[in-house]
Amino acid sequence: MLVLLFFIIAFHITSAALLFIATIDNAWWVGEDFFADVWKICINNTNCTEISEEFVDYSILRAVQASMIFSTILCCIAFFIFLLQLFRLKQGERFLLTATIQLMSCLCVMIGASIYTDRRQDVHSKNEEYYLLTSEGSYGYSYILAWVSFSFTLISSLMYMILRKRK
Structure with a gap:
């Protein structure tokens, strides 16, 4: 049981x-x-420009920012609740609160990455130089990590739903 617990915490x-x-x-x-x-x-x-209102559909990126931040916060909260439940739950009970919060984190990642996937071509600068330069490109590793973290948080929430507190 200790090995399983270590694996879940590491995951x-x-x-x-x-x-x-x-x-x-x-x-x-x-x-x-x-x-x-x-x-x-x-x-x-060298030339970094913060994304602001000068970008068309700036609200789309704000939604992605908010959902990714919210997902990260929920994942951290779920971990702390898991640690609290680990010492507070009676034997045989499930970690349903932790699973629910982790599932909400999973959904936030999915929403953020899906919005970015769907609306990527709509987010461009009114500045013609930026638009022409950034129109040709591909998804980077942070985007891929967002989808990987979606699957990890989904699996983690399922593990918490199945996990019972044992001795």
Whole structure:
């Protein structure tokens, strides 16, 4: 049981780390001379522009930012609740509160990454230089980590639903 508990804790910490990296790191959309995320666009590693109202459909990126931040916060809260429930639950009870919060985190990641996937082409600068440069590119590793963290948080929430407190 101790090995299973260690595996679940390590899996949850890995999920939280992936969410932090996907939310913070600047590699959601990458190209030859630029990289961008939901916070800023950097051209030639020197000219970084914070994404603001000058971008068309700025509200879309705000929704992605909010859902990724909310997902990260929920994942951390779920971990702390799991630790509290580990010492407070009676033997044989399930970690349903932790599973529910982790599932909400999973849904927030899915919503954020799905919005970004669907509306990526709509988010461009009114500045013609940025638009032409960033139109050609591909999804970066932070975007991929967001989808990987979605699957990790989903699996983690299912593990919490199944897990019973045993001796």
